[in-house]
Amino acid sequence: MNQSISVSLTPSELSPECDLHQACSIIIDVLRATSVMATAGQSGVRRMITCENIHAAAQFADQAAIRPLLCGERHCKPIDGFDLGNSPAEYTPERVADRDLVLTTTNGTRAIHAAMRSRRLLAASFLNLDATLAAVRSEPHLQIVCAGTNGQISYEDVLLAGAIIDRLAPPDSDGSEPSGHIDDSARIAWSVWRQADGNTRPLQQSLRHSLGGRNLIEAGYEADLERCAQVGTIDGIVERAEPGKTVFEFRRLAVSK
Numbered sequence: 320m321n322q323s324i325s326v327s328l329t330p331s332e333l334s335p336e337c338d339l340h341q342a343c344s345i346i347i348d349v350l351r352a353t354s355v356m357a358t359a360g361q362s363g364v365r366r367m368i369t370c371e372n373i374h375a376a377a378q379f380a381d382q383a384a385i386r387p388l389l390c391g392e393r394h395c396k397p398i399d400g401f402d403l404g405n406s407p408a409e410y411t412p413e414r415v416a417d418r419d420l421v422l423t424t425t426n427g428t429r430a431i432h433a434a435m436r437s438r439r440l441l442a443a444s445f446l447n448l449d450a451t452l453a454a455v456r457s458e459p460h461l462q463i464v465c466a467g468t469n470g471q472i473s474y475e476d477v478l479l480a481g482a483i484i485d486r487l488a489p490p491d492s493d494g495s496e497p498s499g500h501i502d503d504s505a506r507i508a509w510s511v512w513r514q515a516d517g518n519t520r521p522l523q524q525s526l527r528h529s530l531g532g533r534n535l536i537e538a539g540y541e542a543d544l545e546r547c548a549q550v551g552t553i554d555g556i557v558e559r560a561e562p563g564k565t566v567f568e569f570r571r572l573a574v575s576k
């Protein structure tokens with residue numbers, strides 16, 4: 320099919336003039352917001368509401384009929400007074416099943432808000448890569464938005480963007496170019512992924528050297544790198560439930576691997 324794929328290496332590349340109204344956008348924040356959302360979904364969370372800041376999250380929780388779990392981080396650490404931080408390991412069925420959660424993080428939830436005007440909006444991680452691919456394969460206009468880290472490009476998000484392109488637009492016979500209509504940022508992401516995938520080191524090792532990975536190691540969350548580097552272990556997608564609202568739901572998908 321004639322699919323076009325564009326990549327924003329940071330959310331700031333999505334200017335207000337960028338026309339997303341026909342696009343299906345995929346937000347990527349491997350370390351760790353979108354990995355958290357996939358994990359929470361698999362653990363049976365009811366809805367995930369993303370907020371750009373702590374105040375908005377707390378206000379939403381105060382006004383809800385049934386109090387949701389307040390979740391997220393600042394400077395990688397749990398937020399004072401919140402129920403859960405930003406480690407996927409915290410999002411067990413015991414903690415989150417059948418609950419709503421409100422999530423605010425430094426980069427991931429902001430990237431989501433930057434792409435709000437998209438027709439469809441998904442949050443992807445390596446964990447639910449296969450399911451996400453299955454859900455977007457027939458979309459004519461795909462916009463991948465890398466959350467980055469504090470305004471800078473982060474390697475781990477670019478890797479996942481490249482992996483998505485590699486699977487949706489596999490290279491032609493000489494292997495030098497992806498096959499679809501892709502922009503230059505997508506071409507860069509694909510090249511970065513190809514190079515990393517050709518290396519023998521596991522993905523987890525690559526994450527250690529990324530900006531987000533280094534920050535997490537410094538903050539004491541090294542174990543999260545291994546968890547976020549699992550590929551295709553979650554058979555479900557995280558998708559916005561209705562246009563105009565940042566309410567996400569998890570939907571299981573049967574995925575052929």
Ligand SMILES: O=C(O)[C@H](CS(=O)(=O)O)OP(=O)(O)O
Binds near residue numbers: 468
């Ligand atoms: O704690 C995280 O996972 C990061 C913090 S940062 O990237 O080191 O600032 O937040 P996220 O929004 O999930 O990237």
